[in-house]
Amino acid sequence: MEHLGKQTIKLDKPVTILETACIVGPKESDGPMAQYFDQCLQDEFWGEKTWEKAESKILKETVNTLISKSGVPANQINYCFAGDLLNQCISSSFGLRELNIPFFGVFGACSTFAESMCLGSVFVSSGSATNVLCATSSHFCSAEKQFRFPLELGNQRPPSSQWTVTGSGAAILSSTGDGPYITHITPGKIIDLGITDANNMGAAMAPAFVDTLINHFNDTGRNPSYYDAIISGDLGYIGKDIAIDLALSKGYDIKDNYYDCGVLMFDKKNQDTHSGGSGCACLGTIFSGYFFKQLKERKLKRILLIATGALMNSTSSQQGESIPGIAHALSIEV
Amino acid sequence: MEHLGKQTIKLDKPVTILETACIVGPKESDGPMAQYFDQCLQDEFWGEKTWEKAESKILKETVNTLISKSGVPANQINYCFAGDLLNQCISSSFGLRELNIPFFGVFGACSTFAESMCLGSVFVSSGSATNVLCATSSHFCSAEKQFRFPLELGNQRPPSSQWTVTGSGAAILSSTGDGPYITHITPGKIIDLGITDANNMGAAMAPAFVDTLINHFNDTGRNPSYYDAIISGDLGYIGKDIAIDLALSKGYDIKDNYYDCGVLMFDKKNQDTHSGGSGCACLGTIFSGYFFKQLKERKLKRILLIATGALMNSTSSQQGESIPGIAHALSIEV
Numbered sequence: 001m002e003h004l005g006k007q008t009i010k011l012d013k014p015v016t017i018l019e020t021a022c023i024v025g026p027k028e029s030d031g032p033m034a035q036y037f038d039q040c041l042q043d044e045f046w047g048e049k050t051w052e053k054a055e056s057k058i059l060k061e062t063v064n065t066l067i068s069k070s071g072v073p074a075n076q077i078n079y080c081f082a083g084d085l086l087n088q089c090i091s092s093s094f095g096l097r098e099l100n101i102p103f104f105g106v107f108g109a110c111s112t113f114a115e116s117m118c119l120g121s122v123f124v125s126s127g128s129a130t131n132v133l134c135a136t137s138s139h140f141c142s143a144e145k146q147f148r149f150p151l152e153l154g155n156q157r158p159p160s161s162q163w164t165v166t167g168s169g170a171a172i173l174s175s176t177g178d179g180p181y182i183t184h185i186t187p188g189k190i191i192d193l194g195i196t197d198a199n200n201m202g203a204a205m206a207p208a209f210v211d212t213l214i215n216h217f218n219d220t221g222r223n224p225s226y227y228d229a230i231i232s233g234d235l236g237y238i239g240k241d242i243a244i245d246l247a248l249s250k251g252y253d254i255k256d257n258y259y260d261c262g263v264l265m266f267d268k269k270n271q272d273t274h275s276g277g278s279g280c281a282c283l284g285t286i287f288s289g290y291f292f293k294q295l296k297e298r299k300l301k302r303i304l305l306i307a308t309g310a311l312m313n314s315t316s317s318q319q320g321e322s323i324p325g326i327a328h329a330l331s332i333e334v
Numbered sequence: 335m336e337h338l339g340k341q342t343i344k345l346d347k348p349v350t351i352l353e354t355a356c357i358v359g360p361k362e363s364d365g366p367m368a369q370y371f372d373q374c375l376q377d378e379f380w381g382e383k384t385w386e387k388a389e390s391k392i393l394k395e396t397v398n399t400l401i402s403k404s405g406v407p408a409n410q411i412n413y414c415f416a417g418d419l420l421n422q423c424i425s426s427s428f429g430l431r432e433l434n435i436p437f438f439g440v441f442g443a444c445s446t447f448a449e450s451m452c453l454g455s456v457f458v459s460s461g462s463a464t465n466v467l468c469a470t471s472s473h474f475c476s477a478e479k480q481f482r483f484p485l486e487l488g489n490q491r492p493p494s495s496q497w498t499v500t501g502s503g504a505a506i507l508s509s510t511g512d513g514p515y516i517t518h519i520t521p522g523k524i525i526d527l528g529i530t531d532a533n534n535m536g537a538a539m540a541p542a543f544v545d546t547l548i549n550h551f552n553d554t555g556r557n558p559s560y561y562d563a564i565i566s567g568d569l570g571y572i573g574k575d576i577a578i579d580l581a582l583s584k585g586y587d588i589k590d591n592y593y594d595c596g597v598l599m600f601d602k603k604n605q606d607t608h609s610g611g612s613g614c615a616c617l618g619t620i621f622s623g624y625f626f627k628q629l630k631e632r633k634l635k636r637i638l639l640i641a642t643g644a645l646m647n648s649t650s651s652q653q654g655e656s657i658p659g660i661a662h663a664l665s666i667e668v
Contacts, residue, residue, distance in 0.1 A: 001461040003412060007436045009462045050653055078337060079521060086647070087421040089441045093524060093645035097658045102341045102521040104449060105441040105645065105660075107423045115438060119453060126460030127335040128343045187413060187436040190427060311427035311439065313420070319384055324431045326439075 005219030016177030020288035021066035025166025036289035059095035078129035081116035109309030135170035138279030163273035169284025202239020208325030233307035234262035236276035339553030350511030354622035355400035359500025370623035393429035412463035415450035443643030469504035472613030496612035503618025536573020542659035567641035568596035570610035
């Protein structure tokens with residue numbers, strides 16, 4: 001494996017993203033990306049008694065769908081990398097406890113899916129594993145309850161707030177297969193510019209996105225035009241605009257080929273999500289559902305996937321702390 | 335890298351544990367291991383206004399101590415792997431946000447330190463990194479407040495309960511150096527035998543410990559006598575006894591060379607911690623403080639370090655869920 005520049009790893013043997021799967025909740029099923037998801041639920045509970053149990057079930061069934069679609073039996077998957085937004089990542093540990101695959105719990109807030117794929121790709125490329133599974137989930141109701149207010153209160157949401165995606169995305173990375181290939185990873189640093197508004201996550205995470213983006217370009221010698229698409233996790237409308245401006249101020253014009261999963265997930269006019277979607281499942285489902293298929297069909301040939309996360313909790317906000325952001329990048333090519 | 339048997343990775347190039355550091359709280363400073371720690375605090379707050387901020391400071395200062403002791407400048411550490419027990423792992427993200435090193439957030443409950451070292455050792459051994467930093471923390475007061483009851487209530491603790499260690503442990507893994515070497519890792523599966531008593535974590539985690547232990551032996555062809563010491567994370571007195579019995583029932587007698595960090599941390603007679611210590615920092619500080627020095631001085635030459643974690647939260651317990659356990663193993667030799 002080759003360590004490039006400050007933060008990037010060039011994978012010796014490119015790692016194939018063998019298959020993906022995703023399941024989403026009712027609101028996502030009404031949005032513009034619905035046709036790309038494997039399953040669209042009509043009920044936030046999916047027959048369970050609590051939102052937490054529903055979220056675990058969504059993750060579990062996404063992984064079952066993935067294993068079934070991939071044709072790779074569970075006993076040939078060496079390691080699993082997964083995490084989510086719930087305290088102590090219980091959606092992942094309860095959702096995957098029957099899977100019988102060695103498990104690495106990962107926490108990167110909404111960057112978790114990319115973090116999992118960074119770790120998994122090093123395991124596969126180095127020969128430590130033949131196949132690994134990466135998975136994540138989030139749920140609007142369990143997240144609101146945990147991070148903000150009881151839903152029953154019917155609180156108003158400020159215009160800068162984002163809507164946590166209900167769903168789960170998962171992928172199998174493999175040493176065999178004919179792509180799309182993960183060729184480079186650029187894990188990100190924690191960046192905290194002092195934003196304290198927990199209802200403006202896009203602003204808190206945009207600097208981390210730009211830091212990882214520019215380090216990726218510096219480390220690899222590439223520039224924005226190398227990629228057909230640069231994709232951020234869930235900066236939303238506000239964060240996306242900040243990211244474009246910040247990148248431009250550093251000399252990189254990304255506005256022509258830059259997409260944000262938080263912007264893509266919902267219909268701005270009719271779905272009333274304010275600044276767009278968020279949550280681990282936002283990039284998790286849109287990559288697994290939409291971008292993976294675009295790569296398989298060669299409509300996109302080179303993408304830079306950068307998932308962003310806000311590394312705070314409700315206690316840290318109550319104690320007046322600012323919101324540290326992080327962003328992890330993967331270069332994926334066919 | 336070589337994948338052995340079901341779960342084990344034999345590292346191509348053995349990874350050196352270059353240096354460790356640890357800081358502990360007041361109760362740990364009164365215990366039998368106090369002489370081995372780098373710094374013993376006299377105050378749970380360490381001058382901060384909240385326990386959460388104190389925990390972040392302990393982790394931050396442990397890492398500063400580590401970098402200073404190691405002689406490796408921070409800008410030559412390629413990646414950092416860290417996590418803790420606080421919701422969304424805020425102790426790690428706030429404690430390390432000024433470090434300016436690409437960061438992987440990890441959640442394995444009390445198995446976090448071993449999980450971090452498993453991930454870090456694959457990065458170093460594969461050439462993806464030259465030096466990585468692994469760190470974890472826990473704090474009795476922040477953990478009690480979050481997982482159980484407000485300390486101010488003065489609740490009674492049942493005899494099976496364990497005392498969360500206040501402290502932080504950290505290590506630098508390196509591709510250079512003359513050991514102690516990490517030679518094999520055996521990441522564990524999630525094991526849930528249906529224990530629902532959140533005040534009996536030892537019982538919930540012991541089956542995961544034994545599962546990883548036996549898989550390590552099966553994968554490597556080794557047996558208990560290969561190691562000078564087999565060390566579990568924090569099963570405590572009750573969990574340790576269960577683990578010995580369970581291992582014996584599977585044909586492995588470990589009682590003569592098996593130690594548990596939860597048992598080692600406190601004085602059973604005078605410190606009133608019931609079933610012993612727990613928390614990410616339990617194994618984190620005892621490995622970093624005691625066992626690492628034993629290896630450096632060649633008083634121990636081969637150890638099997640198995641950290642255990644309980645992958646639940648207070649919501650899952652309130653919703654009647656059982657407690658999934660996990661255990662990750664590292665073989666360390668001089």
